Amino acid sequence: MAIKDYIRERFFPHLWCSGCGHGMVLNALLRAIEALDIHKSDIVMVSGIGCSSRISGYVDFHTMHTIHGRALAFATGVKMSRPELNLIVPMGDGDALAIGGNHFIHTARRNIDMTAIIMNNRIYGMTGGQYSPLSGFGTMATTAPYSNIDHDFDVVELAKAAGASFVARSTTYHVQQLTNILKAAILHKGFSAVEVLSQCPEYFGRKNKMGTPADMLEYYKENTTTIGSKKKQENPDLLERGIFVQNDIPEYCSEYDKIIEQAKKTSGGKTK
Amino acid sequence: MAKPKLKEHLINRDWCKGCGICVELCPKNVLELDNENKAVAARPVDCICCKMCELRCPDLAIEVITEDDK
Amino acid sequence: MINNIKFIQGNEACVEGALYAGLDFFAGYPITPSTEIAEMMSIRLPQIGGKFLQMEDEIASMCAIIGASLTGHKVLTATSGPGFSLKQEALGYAIMAEIPCVIVNVQRGGPSTGNPTHVSQGDVNQSRWGTHGDHAIIVLTASNHQDVFAITVEAFNMAETYRTPVILLFDEVVGHMRERLVIPEKGDIPLVQRLKTAIKRDVDYHPYLPREDGRLPMSDFGEDHRYNVTGLFHDMWGFPTDNPQVVHGLLRHLVDKINNNVHQIARLxxxxxxxxxxxxxxxxxxxxxxxxxxxxxxxxxxxxxxxxxxxxxxxxxxxxxxxxxxxxxxxxxxxxxxxxxxxxxxxxxxxxxxxxxxxxxxxxxxxxxxxxxxxxxxxxxxxxxxxx
Missing domain, CATH: 3.40.50.920 (Rossmann fold)
Structure with a gap:
């Protein structure tokens, strides 16, 4: 199948701005799914609210466009009731880590089998460029007109601390690495958190004088490096890319199946 | 394996938003934005079929078709 | 026969009613005075192969049952005062996306943390107007355990019939009081099952095109039809739109499907x-x-x-x-x-x-x-x- 077979072509061109990284994440995700040859009816995509969340409208899967920050909770209900389905949950940085931060850490802790993609553009785009929890100290935004004094946090470290069994990071510049990471994340049995640095030229880029979309991609190239590289030793400020955690630990739905077995045994087949 | 040989660049002008990513990041400077701000393959002979423009296009608007492609 | 007679709390009578109705998915969060419902569900559901989830908060519980309902399951969450407030946004999503589900609110004194272990009926208007925007809703209640059981079954039937969330608004006294419950035999109370579409795979399916009787046949997530579900105003395929005619039509449909059936829904x-x-x-x-x-x-x-x-x-x-x-x-x-x-x-x-x-x-x-x-x-x- 070609990647176009996985999209709802009638809604293209999509609504994202010119040069938006989210279209590149969609591009990479479709290639990952195509390579894995997963049937469209076996995939459920659950998204929240924001620019990133509109991705669910463009893919020809079972799609659920939910409410701000809660996509992982809806996805948990879908996965628990139909564990054989592949759950993909794309979120923005505000969606996943501000309003949805609680669901993010607890879904990670539970280790339920789904792939969370955090499309980190460091801004609230849909509402017009307010600072997000990942904008970072010293950045500019429509709600930080004098400079942002909110500190950001490291999504990878957060996901690791919360117990995610698969944690990775890539960028929209590194599309081949991104596709490979998404493939591994989807195949991983457990909760996978994939942070993708995804440029917002229209708001974050403009407010922070980042240049053209291509300039923003070059920025990702210059300011990131593969995990444990020599470049990282020489320049600790570089952000690492790659798979940080890939652990085989008990998955939630499988564990619940054991609970069912146990409950059926102790109730002696009686249901009353 | 032989080097892939270019057949054509399929560019969907309705989907292209003219962001210039393909133009600026093409290693061989094959692409340009035309006067309608749409990507065009101005120097296809230089194309090495790395397909990075296709992989990086945020609008899913470019396909690099090679002789090997069906 | 004697097995069918129980001396239990109202919260337990609600659990019995839900299981009788065919519930097999529950998500919740502990809160007084409704917690016994979650506790009982955690015991009973796995015994019948159903799923119980204790989520990280009230919001997540509401979201999880909506997700599970979309895959074809009968679902419930239970809460009280503050938890009910937290669920309101997701409740509105279920109304907009027309997803059957049942929400129990065992009322306690409010506002705020209020009077957690004492009785109140202060959430009557919140149950009607708690979520934002124009909408209609079904809210049912009961005063004794036999009725709690029966009205819980009714709640599931109405949720399926009208493709809507239904709220069971009990109170602390009914929830915690112990009295007799006789569980009816299977079949004594008729059950409404999910209306599923007969449209075959690869034939255009309109998840949001009501039949002449106003009902919407569903297709389970994971089954033949891939469609979109959204909290935005949407067309008959479930895709977002702000077309004034479609927006008007959908809001009328959401309100009329309930308000035009007041006599079928009225129980007194x-x-x-x-x-x-x-x-x-x-x-x-x-x-x-x-x-x-x-x-x-x-x-x-x-x-x-x-x-x-x-x-x-x-x-x-x-x-x-x-x-x-x-x-x-x-x-x-x-x-x-x-x-x-x-x-x-x-x-x-x-x-x-x-x-x-x-x-x-x-x-x-x-x-x-x-x-x-x-x-x-x-x-x-x-x-x-x-x-x-």
Whole structure:
């Protein structure tokens, strides 16, 4: 199948701005799914609210466009009731880590089998460029007109601390690495958190004088490096890319199946 | 394996938003934005079929078709 | 047969009703006074191969049941006061996306943390208007365990029939009181199953195109049809739109599918109404006190020929409010006394319903204690100008 077979072509061109990284994440995700040859009816995509969340409208899967920050909770209900389905949950940085931060850490802790993609553009785009929890100290935004004094946090470290069994990071510049990471994340049995640095030229880029979309991609190239590289030793400020955690630990739905077995045994087949 | 040989660049002008990513990041400077701000393959002979423009296009608007492609 | 008779809490009666209705997915979060529902579900659901989830918060619980319902399951969450407030946004999503689900709110005193272990009926209007935007909703209640069981089954039936969330608005006294419950035999109460589409795979399916009878056949997530579900206004395929005609049509549909069926949804019980000059209207645990008083006076009347001619209407459907039915039943009453444990939330609707709102009075208690038959009796004497 070609990647176009996985999209709802009638809604293209999509609504994202010119040069938006989210279209590149969609591009990479479709290639990952195509390579894995997963049937469209076996995939459920659950998204929240924001620019990133509109991705669910463009893919020809079972799609659920939910409410701000809660996509992982809806996805948990879908996965628990139909564990054989592949759950993909794309979120923005505000969606996943501000309003949805609680669901993010607890879904990670539970280790339920789904792939969370955090499309980190460091801004609230849909509402017009307010600072997000990942904008970072010293950045500019429509709600930080004098400079942002909110500190950001490291999504990878957060996901690791919360117990995610698969944690990775890539960028929209590194599309081949991104596709490979998404493939591994989807195949991983457990909760996978994939942070993708995804440029917002229209708001974050403009407010922070980042240049053209291509300039923003070059920025990702210059300011990131593969995990444990020599470049990282020489320049600790570089952000690492790659798979940080890939652990085989008990998955939630499988564990619940054991609970069912146990409950059926102790109730002696009686249901009353 | 032989080097892939270019057949054509399929560019969907309705989907292209003219962001210039393909133009600026093409290693061989094959692409340009035309006067309608749409990507065009101005120097296809230089194309090495790395397909990075296709992989990086945020609008899913470019396909690099090679002789090997069906 | 003896296995079918239980001496249990109201919260447990609700669990029994839900399981009878075919529930197999529950998500919740501990909160007084509804926690027993979650505890019982955690025991019972895995025994029948169902799923129980304790989520990280009330919001997540509401979201999880909506997700599970989309895959074809009958789902429930249970909460109280503050938790019910937290669920409101996701409740609106289920209304907009027309996803069947049942939400129990075992009411406690509020606002805020309020009076967690004491009774109140303060969430009547929140259950109607808690989520933002125009909408219609079904809210049911009951005053004793047999009715809690039956109305819980009804809640699941209505959720499926109208593809909507249904709220079960119980209260702390009903939830925690222990009394007898006889579980009906299978088949004694008819069950409504999910209406599924007959459209074959690869044929255009319209998840949001109502049939002539207003019902929407569903396709389970993971099955033949891939479609979109959204909280945005959407077209018949489920894709977002702001087309004014479509927006207007969808909002009308969401409201009309419930409000045009008030008579099918209305559940109420009547006691001694034939010759009643004073009619009590109540619901939930306060209706128990009203019934106790009514029965006592009714017995007295039979013994002494003279005495209070007191009738009782016990509401089981709170929303959509059955204005027409209440107007007709109260036509000949000299006094209408609304017995509730709030500042007069149903009182307002009943005044709107009857021909003479000036004859409608409130008998209430808002101190966390159950209103007693004696309380009601004293208030009636005051209303009738007899002094206490």
């Amino acid at each position: 019980k009547e006691y001694f109404l034939e010759d009643a000059t004073t009619i009590l209207i109540s619901y939930g645990s306060s209706a128990r006190s009203a019934l106790h008083l009514g029965s006592a006076l009714h017995l007295a009347k039979e013994r002494r020929t003279r005495g209070e001619r007191l009738g009782l209407i016990e509401l089981q459907t709170l929303w959509p409010f059955p204005y027409g039915i209440i107007r007709q039943k109260c036509e000949n009453a000299r006094f209408i006394v609304v017995v509730e444990m709030n500042m007069g939330q149903m009182l307002h609707e009943i005044k709107l319903a009857v021909n003479n709102p000036e004859k409608v009075f409130l008998a209430n208690r808002i101190d966390g204690e159950l209103i007693t038959p004696d309380d009601i009796k004293k208030i009636i004497r005051l209303i009738q100008g007899k002094g206490v």
